[in-house]
Amino acid sequence: MLTRKGAATRQRIVEAMAGEIRERGIDAVTLEDVGRRSGTGKSQLFHYFPEGREELLLAVARWEADRVIEDQQPHLGQLTSWAAWQRWRDVVVDRYREQGVHCPLGVLITEVGRRTPAAQAVTRQLLAQWQHQVQVGIEQMRDSGRISPRVDPRRTAGAVIAAIQGGVTILLSTGSAEHLEAALDLCLDHLRDYR
Amino acid sequence: MLTRKGAATRQRIVEAMAGEIRERGIDAVTLEDVGRRSGTGKSQLFHYFPEGREELLLAVARWEADRVIEDQQPHLGQLTSWAAWQRWRDVVVDRYREQGVHCPLGVLITEVGRRTPAAQAVTRQLLAQWQHQVQVGIEQMRDSGRISPRVDPRRTAGAVIAAIQGGVTILLSTGSAEHLEAALDLCLDHLRDYR
Incomplete structure (x- = not known):
């Protein structure tokens, strides 16, 4: 179970990726962009999505x-x-x-x-x-x-x-x-x- | 314009590729397979489809x-x-x-x-x-x-x-x-x- 704050961070990452994909197309989006847009670091990204890009795409x-x-x-x-x-x-x-x-x-x-x-x-x-x-x-x-x-x-x-x-x-x-x-x-x- | 024989050969190539794709999936099919199945050589394949695989796929x-x-x-x-x-x-x-x-x-x-x-x-x-x-x-x-x-x-x-x-x-x-x-x-x- 995620804490309320954890859930909010996870959600921010998902929405940042969704926004990037909508604006720039899926091929152009990197995890760095998602981190920048959501204000999260790479370690946080992998904390919430341990399997990386694939798991994030599904979310x-x-x-x-x-x-x-x-x-x-x-x-x-x-x-x-x-x-x-x-x-x-x-x-x-x-x-x-x-x-x-x-x-x-x-x-x-x-x-x-x-x-x-x-x-x-x-x-x-x-x-x-x-x-x-x-x-x-x-x-x-x-x-x-x-x-x-x-x-x-x-x-x-x-x-x-x-x-x-x-x-x-x-x-x-x-x-x-x-x-x-x-x-x-x-x-x-x-x-x-x-x- | 293709001769009648040319049109038949071209058609045989198309149907060979269609058959290969239906049976084995698109990723598994090579131009060699198509040549073998249609009884045509690589030079004939490229005579009828000068742009290669892409043009053949469209046909x-x-x-x-x-x-x-x-x-x-x-x-x-x-x-x-x-x-x-x-x-x-x-x-x-x-x-x-x-x-x-x-x-x-x-x-x-x-x-x-x-x-x-x-x-x-x-x-x-x-x-x-x-x-x-x-x-x-x-x-x-x-x-x-x-x-x-x-x-x-x-x-x-x-x-x-x-x-x-x-x-x-x-x-x-x-x-x-x-x-x-x-x-x-x-x-x-x-x-x-x-x-």
């Missing part, structure tokens, strides 16, 4: 994954009306449109190694958490009679997450949010109209 | 992209009834489930460099072609009165492609086709029921 990936969810709040956690769903949809589209073709989380996952169990755990956990919150939103709308009881909340939330994932993947290669918008709108139309 | 990526479309035929090109849409949906799901977590095209795009214009052109062209064929299917169903005139064929086809892309991306990280199936089914339900 930053987890932090970026948390950002993905947090950037959608409070909307994602309060999908209790169609107006709320529409606001959430707009926040998602704006977030990814703004991010453009550079995905900090994607870069980290690629760097750690897309096929490594640790990287896959980060991706899987993010998707599960995201899907769960959408599922809760669908359940609430179903309970208040605005979504058909014929809709399977868990499965449909999975479809919504896939739609977003696909729209973002295409955006990363084309720079356009067109597919993301079309996919999300189709999901919302479906939830609204399915009887 | 293989284009070939794999063509496979993605071809594996869906004849269904994708004949989306003129709901039974045909359902068959196409099953073929897509089966193809990707069988492929599992190893995507030959994805590996090639990553190797060429996801951010290079040449790799992006391959991805973009595949998506455009795929989306176009889905769009034609939607138009045919609309013209025969089975899909609502309120559905925008181009935009909705984009949503379908995003749904597939997202489902496949998730399958590549989880090994499960669950999201792909849910996303495709949601799109088909929407096309069927939207009025």
